[in-house]
Amino acid sequence: MSKKIIFSGMRPTGSLHIGHLSVVQNWAARQDEYECYYAVVDWHALTTGFEDKIPLRELARSITLDWLSVGLDPEKCSIFVQSAVKEHAELHLLFSMFTPLSWLERVPTYKDQLQQLGRDGKDLRMYGFLGYPLLQAADILAYRAEAVPVGEDQLPHIEFCREVARRFNHLYGPLFPEPQALVGKTPLLPGVDGRKMSKSYNNSIAITASPAEIAAQTRQMVTDPARVRKDDPGHPEVCVAHKFHKIYSADRITELEADCRAGRVGCAVCKKELAAAIDRVLAPYRERRAYWEEGDRVERVLAAGQEKARAAAAETLRATRAAIGL
Numbered sequence: 647m648s649k650k651i652i653f654s655g656m657r658p659t660g661s662l663h664i665g666h667l668s669v670v671q672n673w674a675a676r677q678d679e680y681e682c683y684y685a686v687v688d689w690h691a692l693t694t695g696f697e698d699k700i701p702l703r704e705l706a707r708s709i710t711l712d713w714l715s716v717g718l719d720p721e722k723c724s725i726f727v728q729s730a731v732k733e734h735a736e737l738h739l740l741f742s743m744f745t746p747l748s749w750l751e752r753v754p755t756y757k758d759q760l761q762q763l764g765r766d767g768k769d770l771r772m773y774g775f776l777g778y779p780l781l782q783a784a785d786i787l788a789y790r791a792e793a794v795p796v797g798e799d800q801l802p803h804i805e806f807c808r809e810v811a812r813r814f815n816h817l818y819g820p821l822f823p824e825p826q827a828l829v830g831k832t833p834l835l836p837g838v839d840g841r842k843m844s845k846s847y848n849n850s851i852a853i854t855a856s857p858a859e860i861a862a863q864t865r866q867m868v869t870d871p872a873r874v875r876k877d878d879p880g881h882p883e884v885c886v887a888h889k890f891h892k893i894y895s896a897d898r899i900t901e902l903e904a905d906c907r908a909g910r911v912g913c914a915v916c917k918k919e920l921a922a923a924i925d926r927v928l929a930p931y932r933e934r935r936a937y938w939e940e941g942d943r944v945e946r947v948l949a950a951g952q953e954k955a956r957a958a959a960a961e962t963l964r965a966t967r968a969a970i971g972l
């Protein structure tokens with residue numbers, strides 16, 4: 647029996663930090679079970695960053711290197727850059743003929759981001775920004791993907807994609823599956839200062855961080871403000887370090903929590919243990935990265951991924967054109 651197909655993508659916005667890690671780990675975990683297409687969605691980066699002169703080609707290479715370091719295996723999945731597979735653009739165009747504007751305007755992230763980025767002085771009242779969920783639907787449906795590994799914030803976009811597939815099938819005959827969301831279980835991690843984790847706030851830990859960098863960022867983590875002396879009883883539920891421990895020290899979490907509440911462990915020692923736990927996860931990524939960094943290995947992965955993706959997307963486009971009568 648042939649494997650089910652999944653598609654997912656990520657914008658090339660800079661090096662991965664550990665806040666993104668669960669997404670890529672979720673991708674890697676699916677590569678044996680599914681036929682996977684993973685794309686660096688560079689056109690999407692332009693929908694919000696068209697004025698920023700982003701070095702997209704460079705960033706696409708570096709994010710691919712990050713994915714390979716975390717464990718995506720090019721023998722098992724197709725890794726490629728979205729703009730190298732032009733079929734996505736034609737599908738987007740064809741879908742735009744029958745997608746009501748009201749569907750795009752009611753996508754919850756549209757108004758939220760418009761306001762949020764508007765406050766930062768960005769005018770995003772552009773067609774590309776309004777239409778990006780439709781481009782995302784074209785990305786997914788180009789492979790007739792049946793599932794999409796996503797974070798919870800992306801669920802409205804998957805529902806939107808399902809509506810597009812339904813409308814196409816209703817108008818032109820059954821061609822597209824209605825993809826399901828595969829939501830990762832790992833909760834979102836905050837930055838070391840408790841705000842949203844972002845490279846621009848300097849509150850993240852890069853997946854390439856050295857042991858010294860991990861230790862330095864871990865020392866910055868906001869802890870329970872009620873703890874003044876190291877034997878004061880702590881409240882791990884308000885501590886950023888504890889949120890990280892829940893993921894990186896899952897096997898010791900009950901003990902760590904009890905020690906904190908009873909004031910048996912100081913924050914410095916607790917954070918030192920956390921830094922070591924994070925490093926145990928990141929160390930193999932650094933090793934794998936050293937392998938993939940050599941020569942033109944990344945370029946070859948992208949070229950092979952692109953070839954497979956283009957063949958699959960071209961087949962879908964042929965069927966789409968035929969169904970429409972083109």
Ligand code: SF4
Pocket residue numbers: 869870873880881882885886887888906907911912913914916917
């Ligand atoms: S002991 Fe650990 S969990 Fe408790 S407040 Fe300090 S850093 Fe946080």
